[in-house]
Amino acid sequence: MKIEILFPEICDLYGDSGNVLYLEKNFPKDTVIKTSFLETPYFVNNNVGLIYLGPMNENNFIKVLNKLKPYKKRIKELISQNVVFLFTGNACEIMGKTIQIDNNDNLKGLNLINVETIFNKDNRYNSLFLGNFLDEDHPIVGYKSQNDILIVNDTPLFKVTKEKNNAQFEGVRKNNFFGTNLLGPILILNPYFTKYLFSLLGFNEPIYLEEELISAYNRRLKEYQIENIKL
Amino acid sequence: MAVMAGKLSSFILKMLKRNIPYYPGYIALKVCPDFLKYVPKPKLIIAITGTNGKSTICGLLKDCLENLGLNVINNNGFNINTGIAAMFLKQKKVADVAILEIDEKTSGEIFKEIKPDYLLCTNLFRDSMKTNSTIDYVLAKIQNGIPKKTKLILNADDLITSELAKNHNAIYFGIKENFGKKNIEHRFCDLIYCPNCGSKLNYIDSKYYHIGNVLCPKCGLTNPTRDYVAAVDFYKKKLVINGNPFPLKVTSIFNIYNYIAVISILLELGYKSEIICNCLEKVSIVDSRFSEEEIGKTILINHMAKGQNPVACSSVLEYVKNEHGQKCIMLMLDDVTDNRYSSETVSWYYDTDFELLNDENITSIIVGGKRNKDLYVRLLLAGINKKIISLIDDELNMASALKNKNFDKIFILHDLTSYEQSLILKEKIKKELNK
Structure with missing residues (x-):
């Protein structure tokens, strides 16, 4: 089983490279493949268990979208084969239908999930996030900081408990494609979600520093659950 | 009216023993949104922006110019419009020089009202995700606001800020010598690929992050020519700029760049190197840093x-x-x-x-x-x-x-x-x- 990190040198904003660091701590060195932007993605000609893509800036977003366009068919095939995808920040928007930029240009996404994005460069949205995934025992905690609004017409990923904009749902899921705007890095901040994700890869051992991650998560969760916390 | 309201609020804050330095500026701008446009300003205005080093450079420069006998005003880190307005309110008479620390995102708004003679941009890096979004965004914000009359003083070793020079009069400072630290060992680098042709850039010598000597192997993009070329003697704690020695009281590379920036501004203002040396002997980085x-x-x-x-x-x-x-x-x-x-x-x-x-x-x-x-x-x-x-x-x-x-x-x-x-x-x- 291989884990492919796509373009980590440019898709690494807002500390989400912590997800890469954490994957590397959990899986053997030769399992994790880092594909640079100038290379052909490993998944094009090989089987993979997980593909990770992190957040990127505006210029790189367009470049990455164009880079992945020729592989649209293959990505569709991998999603249908239940390969795990974790796309964080604006990465998941690449997979959607359209990206409307500042009320002008309409970029076409890969159209593999039913998501539309509205991007406004002068409208920064910041919020703490508290939500639920599969059960209510281990809520998801995270942070959103973005210029985009996502209109998700596919199955959402998380049910929102607390977020500044009173949204009902967050992110998108299609088979084992997990797309979320949550920054964090999500794998380190949400050990129970990570354990679930890793179980999809057949990894059922304790995760790296599990006790420490859970202890930090519990404290954060307590804070997020305070009624009048400033989001 | 705005001046009176601002000064009154300052008086009230003093009576209440509250320390909110930008508040009088906030009041002045509430009363007169164009306050910054009309307030009397010094003949010489130097603006400092960028991700890191703004406050340090402002502090050092202010101390140097005051040592030279000038009346200098500075917004002490309160770097948006309210802080700048508060600074002008404090003037008893029009100062000789204003050193404005300017938040990089809101610089365009400030420059609509104030046209600095010089704008120094220290560097641009990824910063707080909450407030600064991405470098692309911040760069565009600065670029779109620079007044025509403003002369830019830029870090030649930062190819991101060098972009600001398009359509503007600019001079550059930087370190030409190689320190021999070839690999970028940080968690990230904000400039991996050539902004012109997309090839992977060759960092001949990275001083820190994307700051250093760079060459694009395909299109030949490299650092702009430095007008103020610095060399660092770490052992003797000395900076040599265009052949002239200057004292250096710091060892960290980011503060060395801050010193080079300050010296470059003073040289650009026409001060002789001996006079600058004399000033630098007397000043140091502020205690809060x-x-x-x-x-x-x-x-x-x-x-x-x-x-x-x-x-x-x-x-x-x-x-x-x-x-x-x-x-x-x-x-x-x-x-x-x-x-x-x-x-x-x-x-x-x-x-x-x-x-x-x-x-x-x-x-x-x-x-x-x-x-x-x-x-x-x-x-x-x-x-x-x-x-x-x-x-x-x-x-x-x-x-x-x-x-x-x-x-x-x-x-x-x-x-x-x-x-x-x-x-x-x-x-x-x-x-x-x-x-």
């Missing part, structure tokens, strides 16, 4: 390591790593405001090079504050031995974790928002060491 004190045989260093700003924080961590002796590090990096009302996001930990603290001469790390468990995880992921890490929830009690007093150096690394707390901690450490 850096101070050191000897307590017995231990040197206690209080250093700001701006949280949520990975480059600023990593640069301080690098400085700490390079210092000699047995070291104890006290981390109080929480954002005080976030902690009071919210829960601080820790994503910036993963852009910050905490790996630098994985060093055999660092034998104790004490982590204080609400976020200490998150930072503990980060330190463990950086490969640091858990045996040397202590967690203290109340930052002000971190001195109690000082088990061993035989350190050559103790560093308090604090956030921009926790300077006051760092001073309290410093006193407690002194007591502990004197026991």
Whole structure:
């Protein structure tokens, strides 16, 4: 089983490279493949268990979208084969239908999930996030900081408990494609979600520093659950 | 009317013993939104913007110009319109020089009202995700607002800020010599590919992050020609710029660039190198950023390591790593405001090079504050031995974790928002060491 990190040198904003660091701590060195932007993605000609893509800036977003366009068919095939995808920040928007930029240009996404994005460069949205995934025992905690609004017409990923904009749902899921705007890095901040994700890869051992991650998560969760916390 | 309202609010704040330096400016702008346009201004206006180094450069430059007998005003870090308005309100008579520290995102708005003679952009890096979005965004914000008359003073070793020179009169400073540190070893680099042709850039010599000597192997893009070429003599603590020596009181590379920037401005203003040398001998970086004190045989260093700003924080961590002796590090990096009302996001930990603290001469790390468990995880992921890490929830009690007093150096690394707390901690450490 291989884990492919796509373009980590440019898709690494807002500390989400912590997800890469954490994957590397959990899986053997030769399992994790880092594909640079100038290379052909490993998944094009090989089987993979997980593909990770992190957040990127505006210029790189367009470049990455164009880079992945020729592989649209293959990505569709991998999603249908239940390969795990974790796309964080604006990465998941690449997979959607359209990206409307500042009320002008309409970029076409890969159209593999039913998501539309509205991007406004002068409208920064910041919020703490508290939500639920599969059960209510281990809520998801995270942070959103973005210029985009996502209109998700596919199955959402998380049910929102607390977020500044009173949204009902967050992110998108299609088979084992997990797309979320949550920054964090999500794998380190949400050990129970990570354990679930890793179980999809057949990894059922304790995760790296599990006790420490859970202890930090519990404290954060307590804070997020305070009624009048400033989001 | 706006001046009167601003000054009245200043008087009231004084009576109430409240220290809100930007508030009179806020009132003045409420009364007259064009206040900055009409307020009397000095003949010479120098603006400083960029991600890191703004306050340090402003402080050094102000001290130098005051040493030269000029009446100088500065907004003391309150770098948006309200802080700048408050600065002008304080003028009893029109000053000789205004040194404006300007927030990079709102610079365009400021420049609609104030046209600086010089604009120095220190550098551009990824910064707080909450306020600064991305570099592309910030660069465009600065670029779109620069007035025509303004002469740019840019860091030639930063190819991102060099972009600002398009359609503007610019001069450059920088370090041409190679330090021989070829690989970029940081958690990230904001400029990997050539902005012209998309090829992978060759960092001939990286001073830190994307700052350095660069060449694109395909299209030949390289650093602009430096008008002020600096060489650093680390051993003699000396800077040589265009052949002239200047004293250097700092060793960290980011502060060396701050010194080069200050000297470049003074040279550009026409001051002779001997006069600048004389000024630099008398000035130093402000205490809220850096101070050191000897307590017995231990040197206690209080250093700001701006949280949520990975480059600023990593640069301080690098400085700490390079210092000699047995070291104890006290981390109080929480954002005080976030902690009071919210829960601080820790994503910036993963852009910050905490790996630098994985060093055999660092034998104790004490982590204080609400976020200490998150930072503990980060330190463990950086490969640091858990045996040397202590967690203290109340930052002000971190001195109690000082088990061993035989350190050559103790560093308090604090956030921009926790300077006051760092001073309290410093006193407690002194007591502990004197026991």
